[in-house]
Amino acid sequence: MVRLVDVEHGGIPGVIGVFVLDGPEPALVDCGPTSSVEGLRRGLKEIELELTDVRHLLLTHIHPDHAGAAGELVRCHPGLQVHVHEIGAPHVVDPTRLLKSAARIYGDSFTPLFGTIAPVPEENVHVLSSRVLDLDVLPVPGHAYHQVAFIDDEGVAYPGDAVGCLWGEGEFLYPAAAAPEIDMPAWEHALDELEDRDLKLFRIPHFGEVPDVERHLHRTRERLGVWRDLVEGGATVDEFAAVCWRDLRAEGTVHDEEVFPTLPFPSFEMSYIGLKRYYDKARETAERGDE
Numbered sequence: 001m002v003r004l005v006d007v008e009h010g011g012i013p014g015v016i017g018v019f020v021l022d023g024p025e026p027a028l029v030d031c032g033p034t035s036s037v038e039g040l041r042r043g044l045k046e047i048e049l050e051l052t053d054v055r056h057l058l059l060t061h062i063h064p065d066h067a068g069a070a071g072e073l074v075r076c077h078p079g080l081q082v083h084v085h086e087i088g089a090p091h092v093v094d095p096t097r098l099l100k101s102a103a104r105i106y107g108d109s110f111t112p113l114f115g116t117i118a119p120v121p122e123e124n125v126h127v128l129s130s131r132v133l134d135l136d137v138l139p140v141p142g143h144a145y146h147q148v149a150f151i152d153d154e155g156v157a158y159p160g161d162a163v164g165c166l167w168g169e170g171e172f173l174y175p176a177a178a179a180p181e182i183d184m185p186a187w188e189h190a191l192d193e194l195e196d197r198d199l200k201l202f203r204i205p206h207f208g209e210v211p212d213v214e215r216h217l218h219r220t221r222e223r224l225g226v227w228r229d230l231v232e233g234g235a236t237v238d239e240f241a242a243v244c245w246r247d248l249r250a251e252g253t254v255h256d257e258e259v260f261p262t263l264p265f266p267s268f269e270m271s272y273i274g275l276k277r278y279y280d281k282a283r284e285t286a287e288r289g290d291e
């Protein structure tokens with residue numbers, strides 16, 4: 001049985017979810033940030049589990065909203081086994097670089113939003129191969145180099161942020177693109193690979209179950225296409241953000257800045273910077289090739 005625990009990040013429901021794969025050795029897919037460990041514990045209790053009942057933590061990627069709590073969880077429960085892509089593994093063991101990169105992106109808002117990132121002892125860390133706990137492990141880079149999707153034998157996928165985020169009540173699909181390692185062709189390819197798998201359900205951390213896989217993949221591509229046109233067309237950060245806010249409102253997502261000023265995170269401005277960096281670099285490489 002699979003259950004969804006809402007860690008109620010920042011006290012808000014529907015922002016960060018953790019899927020609990022129940023069985024003789026319960027496993028979590030992602031764990032949320034350190035700032036919502038209490039929410040995770042509370043959510044586990046509601047489904048009659050203690051943290052110490054959980055045996056495995058499967059990380060889709062190591063961004064702080066997905067994996068930030070791993071070190072704190074292992075500190076509280078040293079039997080917890082953490083499974084992560086080989087590129088992510090060293091940064092889970094020593095989060096110094098991860099913290100630096102997060103600080104560059106989030107600045108002063110990082111700690112209030114996510115808390116700290118504690119290291120995971122090396123002996124608890126396992127590098128993912130092509131299968132883990134009866135799940136296929138499919139690399140889905142693009143949003144992050146080291147992101148993977150876990151896919152069960154029934155066609156249910158846990159793709160992390162590879163297919164974007166859906167927050168709140170509305171339909172606005174946000175393929176957050178803030179990281180310095182945004183790679184658009186890799187992202188497109190990851191979407192192709194997911195499409196080829198004939199999946200029947202996505203379970204996404206932001207947030208919940210998405211039964212119409214085909215439509216969702218189409219919408220992810222569509223949004224990334226709109227963004228590409230904006231950024232390549234020379235839109236400024238303000239123009240980019242304005243389009244995002246317009247689309248968000250048009251699709252019925254309620255955003256109450258008083259309640260949660262940091263949602264969406266990373267902000268549209270941060271995604272713009274990630275995309276701009278990617279497209280500037282791609283253009284420079286192409287120009288060098290022409291010379």
Ligand SMILES: [Zn+2]
Pocket residue numbers: 061063066143144161
């Ligand atoms: Zn992410």
